[in-house]
Amino acid sequence: MGCQSNQPSKNATGPAFAIAEGAQDIDPRAVATDLIAKHGPTGMDPRVTALIPGFDAPFYQAGLAGYSDAAMRIIARRHGCPMCVTEALLDRTLLAGGKGFAKADLGDITGNVPGGEEDNPLIGQIMGSDPPEMAASALKMIEQGSRSNKEYRSMVSKGVDESRSDGSDSFAGIDINLACPVKKIAKKSRGGHWLREPEGAIAILKAVRDVLPGSIPLSVKMRMAYDDTPEMKKNFEYLFDAAYDLGCSWVTVHGRTVEQKYVGPSRWDPLKELVDRHPGRLIFGSGDVWDVNQIFRMIGYTGLTGVSVARGCIGNPWIFKQARAILAGEDPKAPTITEQRAVLEQHFELLLAVNAKTRDPEYLTARNMRKFGIRFAAHHPNADEVKQGFIYAKSLDDWRVVLERWYG
Ligand SMILES: Cc1cc2nc3c(=O)[nH]c(=O)nc-3n(C[C@H](O)[C@H](O)[C@H](O)COP(=O)(O)O)c2cc1C
Structure with a gap:
């Protein structure tokens, strides 16, 4: 399952600055200094680190279908990335067992499970159409598939019993994908298509939050809207509010519409306006973070809690080391x-x-x-x-x- 091809195509254009007037003049060091003054030496909002110990810097490696497997994640972590998200795993594939579930796995890296040893903390991202299937998949992920596939599948019709695990020693959290622009399947919404049907997305968030132990944070990835119409902007706001009301810890918002796919620059103004409207919430942002300076400029321009690094870290794990250097008041270095x-x-x-x-x-x-x-x-x-x-x-x-x- 791929959310999108990474090559420039009719669905994607190459690196560009986001639409954000004046952002290129923001000094990344000044943003780092402000973050440290506000939150202490890590620059990360302590509410996030309290939810996910180890998530101690205001950036993370995004889910990137076809790229962000255990190998890429571990390389990122060795360069200072504080947290990674798996690629979007389809609820149906997860429940069917086999390859879909193994995709979040570390293969034969000794003694490892997703979220274990070096690949930690890790958020598992799921995407799908049906609330009970999404709930059973989320449970299967955090339980590491410790029951039989049949048992997880039967939860879809019968619900979850009380014997569920009360914590996870693998995934640090679950993220719901309401952002992927890939077309509907069999007329069923999934990913970003839910932004046209917020009630369906809310049913998914509720079902998954209910099934997860309280100790496991739930987060959401969303596009800024399905398209630029006032109706879709309203849908976004309604769904965004509902996510926090239902107990989601944060939302990561990609500054492009679903309709836009990956074409043209992302827009940071809607993200800034969102933060201005909800100053107390934890909100992460995504879109056109191509180098280390853009990590800090996006935070400085918008006031977001932090940013997800996506295409900007493919073949460039040094972006994380450079970001850590800026936070430490040092000069970021290019790799030899x-x-x-x-x-x-x-x-x-x-x-x-x-x-x-x-x-x-x-x-x-x-x-x-x-x-x-x-x-x-x-x-x-x-x-x-x-x-x-x-x-x-x-x-x-x-x-x-x-x-x-x-x-x-
Ligand atoms: C090849 C590719 C695969 C992606 N797969 C996922 C995914 O599985 N889950 C997700 O939340 N976002 C996915 N995304 C979206 C990115 O996480 C990110 O939001 C988007 O690329 C915008 O950030 P950028 O402009 O800095 O790349 C994918 C993007 C690309 C290009």
Whole structure:
């Protein structure tokens, strides 16, 4: 299931500044200083860290279908990312068991479960059409599938019994996706399409909040509206309010409409206005965070609690290290060639572990790494040639050749 292709296409355009007049003149260091003055040395609202210990900086790695698997998440964490979200997992696939559930998994990385050891804290994101299915999927995630698939499926018609677990040692939270622009399936809403039918989305939020133990925070990912009509803006506001009333801890709002998909710049003014209307709420933002400066500029411009980093961290885990540096009053540094090589090798090793149970792990890993390599190449002084090298790397040996030639 993919929320969207990452390549420029009719559904997506490449990096651009968000629409936010004057934001480019904001000094990221000044924003960091303000955050520290307000919240202490981490710059993070302490209410968030109280809900998810370890989520201790005002940014996180977004769910990115097709990218944000355990390998990418662990690499991000090794560079200072305080929290990650899984890609959107469909309720039906989760309940069917097998691959869908394993997708949130860490493959064969020793002794690990989602949210365990290095991949922690982790929020599991779910997306779907039916409140009881979403509730059963959420429970299955936080219980780590400890009951049989049949038992979880039977909860859809019979409801959840009282014997549910009262906490999770895997996922730190559950996030509901009300943002994905991919078309409806069999006329049923899911993702961002719920912004046209807020009552249906509210039923999902309620069912999931009811099934989760109180200790597990529930959050929501939303687009700023389905489209720009006054009716859809009203729907957004109604659903946004309902989320907090139902006990959701925060909402992350992507500053594009569902209709807009990923075309054109995102808009930060609606996010700023939202924060101005609800100054006490925890609200995160998303859209056009392409480099470390935009993390702080988005927070400075809008007043958001923090931001999610999405396309800006594909092949660029250093964005998190740079953000930590700015918070510490230091100069953010670009990665050296040696650092780039080390991360490429680590990413490859981790992905190999994620793919360990597939038929040909090396082939699959080399193929999967192409899309990352292409993005990593942007940091290299010979970016175009390195990119070409990665495009043509189809095997582990091809990979090694690119590394030796350009990163040796
Ligand atoms: C390839 C791709 C896959 C995505 N998958 C998800 C997803 O599974 N869950 C989610 O909440 N958002 C997903 N998103 C949306 C991003 O998290 C983010 O909100 C969006 O890309 C806007 O941020 P950006 O302009 O900084 O990239 C995806 C975006 C892209 C480009």
